[in-house]
Amino acid sequence: MxxxxxxxxxxxxxxxxxxxxxxxxxxxxxxxxxxxxxxxxxxxxxxxxxxxxxxxxxxxxxxxxxxxxxxxxxxxxxxxxxxxxxxxxxxxxxxxxxxxxxxxxxxxxxxxxxxxxxxxxxxxxxxxxxxxxxHKMKAFVRFRPVGQPEGEPPLSVAWFEPEHHIVEAVVPFFVRRFTQMHWAILTPECSVRWMPAPANSPPLAGEDALPGELEFGPGASKEQAPAPDQGEALWLTYYAHIFNPARLKLSMMAKEMPRKYWANLPEAQLIAPLAAQASERTTRMVQAVPAAPRRRIPARAPLPPVDSMHDPEASLAALAKSADRCRDCPLGEHATQVVFGEGALQPPLMLVGEQPGDQEDLAGQPFVGPAGRLLDRALQELGWPRDALYLTNAVKHFKFELRGTRRIHKSPGQREVLACQQWLEREVALVRPKAFVALGATAARALVGRAVPVMSERGQWLTGPAGLPVLITLHPSALLRGDPAEKDSAWRAWLDDLALASRYIRGEEEGALSQPRAEA
Known part of the structure; x- marks a missing residue:
């Protein structure tokens, strides 16, 4: 059969x-x-x-x-x-x-x-x-403009020699990529031409309708492909200048860009001479004297001693300006600006948080974001005027990580806290508060000088800078992240913590460290 x-x-x-x-x-x-x-x-x-x-x-x-x-x-x-x-x-x-x-x-x-x-x-x-x-056809097709009769739209033509019958399968990629360009691709097996629809054409009917006209024709020869143009010479100049001899790997390049494609790539003519000079150029790069690094913001000038500052307000402004130029840790380079403290001088209380958030970084003011609004609500309920206090953070720049277009808060590490310690100490010396409220573990560590387990020591008074009392409690952001079912109880417990410092608002600061919590 x-x-x-x-x-x-x-x-x-x-x-x-x-x-x-x-x-x-x-x-x-x-x-x-x-x-x-x-x-x-x-x-x-x-x-x-x-x-x-x-x-x-x-x-x-x-x-x-x-x-x-x-x-x-x-x-x-x-x-x-x-x-x-x-x-x-x-x-x-x-x-x-x-x-x-x-x-x-x-x-x-x-x-x-x-x-x-x-x-x-x-x-x-x-x-x-x-x-x-x-993949190779998508990567190695090079369009070149060709002359068109007057009144015709510009046409760009490319020549490619695929190994398999892939032209029709890969054409949708070029239609999406170059929808508004009039182009044609010539191959030995077949040719394809795309003419975009005029700008004033009516809307498309149907989901599969193309915004233009696609034509397939017979195969062509390489002689029919266009010759190099002035734009190609500009591309070759750019390609030669971005070539990095220290990163040259010929075997990897030949794997990703096989030699059979070189004949149709204008930059291929530069590969051999650039590769031949790579070793010599790399040696010159290694032996060259390193250039001096350039900072995005000039480095800060040395700070004068605190005891030489007679005008506290002007001194705080100068301190904030100098902190904006601080590069003792990486945070200052990526943040929008420094977020220094603000409020009254010689206040009854200095409230110290962890670090500025996204909104604080943009506004340049402490506690203006969601956590700040929650703190304002607590101050109002306690009867503490905000303008009578001084609000600041242990770390002066916003630490974050990018997730898409969003900047997500990231807790500062010990390195960032230690780098900002000098700014907090000078700020305390100029503000001269009567007591502190440490909002969270980072602030507690910066004020007390050791790691403080906030959950077990919240509501207690510890000794801080110059022997001044430090009240330990949660940062308001901890309430925002907490269990919604326990929202009300967490809020009342936090207010109870803060209320322990009310005696300083009333001018009854004497003996605060010795007062038990039950008497608050």
Whole structure:
């Protein structure tokens, strides 16, 4: 019996292959009795097409879904994805391989669990080769403008030699990437041309409608590709100047940009001379005298001793300006500005937080964000006028990490706290408060000089700078992050902590350290 010859309409006739494969499987035609041919790879003349054979008597029927009618084959979804790509391969036997795999998937259930099967390995290799060719075409197509008759829109043309039949598959990428550009891509197998729709054209009808006209034509020769232009010379100048000889890896470059593509890349003519000079240029770079680093903001000038500052307000302003230029840790370089303290001098209380947040960083003022609004609410309920207090932070710059376009608060480390210690100490010496309220662990550590377990020591008075009392409590942001079910109880407990310092607002600061919490 002569093999049955199946003729597909084109080299990438995936719908035709899918339709014919279903019919052959329904007729129980084994793979070795089928010959697949395409216009570019016809079957030998001695193979004549025959009518499909009848099912063999006694054979197990194909599994059908949905009752009578054409059978609906049940195969892994990954196999369909594999077929859609493998049909683009240049191997003339790709359709025979895919039908053989389909036949075996239906009749050999164990094939799905055998990744080392030769047919599966070959199909996987072909899939990877096609994917690589698709990627290379997207990366190495270079458009060049060509002259057009007067009144015609500018046309850019590119020449590419794909290894597989991938042009139609990769065209949607170029349509999306260069939607408003009039372009054409020439290849030995076929050519494609895109003409964008005029700006005043009516809206598109249908989800699949293209914003322009796409035409496919016959293949072309390299002689029909446009010659280099002035823009290409500018690109070569730029390419030569960004070349870094110290990072040259020829083996990796040849892997990612194979030599077969070099003939169509304008920068390829520079690769050999630049690579030949790489070793000498790298040596000169290593031996060169290092350039002096440039700071985004000038380094701060040395600070005068605190006891020499006779005008506290002017001294605080000068201190804040100097802190804005601080680079003792990385925070100052990335923050918008320094956020120094503000409030009354010689206040009854100095409230010290952890660090400025996102809104404080933008405004340049402490406690103006969500935590600051919660603190204002507490001050109002306690009857503490904010303008009678002094509010500041242990760390003067905003520490954050980017998540998309958002700046997410990140707790400062010990290095940042120690770097800012000098600013806090000078600030305390100028403000001269009667007592402190440490809002959170970072502030407590900066004021007390040791790690303070806030949850176990909250509501207690500890000794701080110059022997002044420090009340330990939570930072208002801790309440914002807390359990919503315990919101009211946490709020009342925090107010109870703060109320212990009310005696300083009333001028009753004497003996505060010795007063038990129950008497507050």
């Amino acid at each position: 002569s093999p049955r010859v199946i003729t597909l309409e084109s080299e990438i006739d995936w719908p035709g292959f899918r339709r014919e494969a279903r019919t052959l499987l329904a007729s129980l035609v084994p793979p070795d009795e089928v010959v697949w041919q395409t216009p570019g790879h016809p079957a030998p003349e001695l193979w004549q097409a025959e009518a499909p054979p009848s099912p063999v008597a006694g054979s197990a029927p194909m599994r059908r879904l949905g009752g009578s009618g054409p059978s609906r084959l049940v195969v892994p979804p990954a196999f369909i994805t594999l077929c859609e790509k493998v049909v683009l391969h240049q191997d003339p036997q790709r359709f025979a391989l895919l039908y053989r795999l389909l036949w075996r998937l239906v009749h050999e259930r164990g094939l799905r669990q055998d990744p080392l099967d030769p047919d599966r390995l070959r199909a996987r290799q072909m899939l990877q080769s096609v994917r690589r060719d698709l």
